[in-house]
Amino acid sequence: MAKSGDYATLLPEIAAIVELNRRELVSIPVANAGMQLTSLNLICRLGRTLPTAPAAFLPVMEGGMRAWFKKEKTRAGTARE
Secondary structure: OHHHOOOOEEEOHHHHHHHHHOOOEEEEEOOOHHHOOOOOEEEEEOOOOOOHHHHHHHHHHHHHHHHHHHHHHHHHHHHHO
16 A cells, blocks of 8 residues: 555565565654664655655654553663563
8 A cells, every 4th residue: 555655664675675666665664762672664656755644643653652662661661670
C-alpha cells in the first residue's frame, strides 16, 4: 500500500529492503530516545509528500512511544527496589 503513494507504514527497514534498494520507497527514521536499542522508520514512496493522515499520525505515535517508554522505565525502577 505504501508503494501506491497514498499510504505510509511503520516497520523495520528489513521488511522493505528490496523496495528501498530499488528506490521505490524511502525510509524516514523516527527519532525517539526510548528506542535507542531498536529503530522504527516511516516508509513511503520516494519523492512523494507524506499524506495528511500519516503525517498527523507520526507525532501521535512518537508521543505514545515516549509515554510507553517512560512508563516502562518507571516500572523497571520500581521492580529493582
